[in-house]
Amino acid sequence: MGLSGLGIFHTIIGIAALIGAIxxxxxxxxxxxxxxxxxxxxxxxxxxxxxxxxxxxHGGFNPGHVFSIFIIILVSLAYFLFSKKQNSKRxxxxxxxxxxxxFFLSLVPTVNETFTRIPVGRPLAKDIAxxxxxxxxxxxxxxxxxxxxxxxxxxxxxxxxxxx
Numbered sequence: 001m002g003l004s005g006l007g008i009f010h011t012i013i014g015i016a017a018l019i020g021a022i023x024x025x026x027x028x029x030x031x032x033x034x035x036x037x038x039x040x041x042x043x044x045x046x047x048x049x050x051x052x053x054x055x056x057x058h059g060g061f062n063p064g065h066v067f068s069i070f071i072i073i074l075v076s077l078a079y080f081l082f083s084k085k086q087n088s089k090r091x092x093x094x095x096x097x098x099x100x101x102x103f104f105l106s107l108v109p110t111v112n113e114t115f116t117r118i119p120v121g122r123p124l125a126k127d128i129a130x131x132x133x134x135x136x137x138x139x140x141x142x143x144x145x146x147x148x149x150x151x152x153x154x155x156x157x158x159x160x161x162x163x164x
Contacts, residue, residue: 004055006029006051006054007055009051010048010051010052010055013047013048013051014044014045014048014106014110015021016040016044017040017041017043017044017045017047017048017106018041018044018106018107018110019040020036020037020038020040020041020044020102020136021038021041021045021099021103022040023037024037024038024041024053029150029151029154029158030096030099030100030151030154031078031096031099031100031103033078033079033095033099034082038099041099041103042075042078042079045071045075045102045106046072046075046076048066048106049068049069049071049072049075050072052064052065052067052068052109053054053068053069055143057068065111067077067105067106067108067109071102071106072106074098074099074101074102074105075098075099075102077094077098078094078095078098078099078102081094081095082095089159089162092155092158092159093152093155096148096151096152096155097148097151097152100144100147100148100149100151101144101148103144104140104141104144107137107140108137111133111136111137111140112128112133113123115130115132115133115136116128
């Protein structure tokens, strides 16, 4: 599959982060930084995004590096809101959205790299322009929108209960 040592490490940590997010979504309806699965997502995503900056399949700075920097900013913002703005009901909306958006953005290169590499010898897609990648990302974007609306509604209910 042509992965360097850094690429293998990046992939393993990235998979752990994605699993942490999925477990957190299933258990809590959001990436919950107060629980182990959310912490695995947070730290795994930071490590994965930082190691991505040292990886370049085509040489030089590329859109994947921009995604990594933006993801680092999003998870850092969410962590700040989680740790420093515990009493802010409004901060929960931004925390939830930042973490969910970082998860969606993490899936963009994940889908591209997975579909263009697996199965070995006969990948599902030839390159990023393959319609299968576009359709998959569109489906994931729709799930992201639905999930974000769901999280907003649930957070609104939680915030009202706190006021009572």
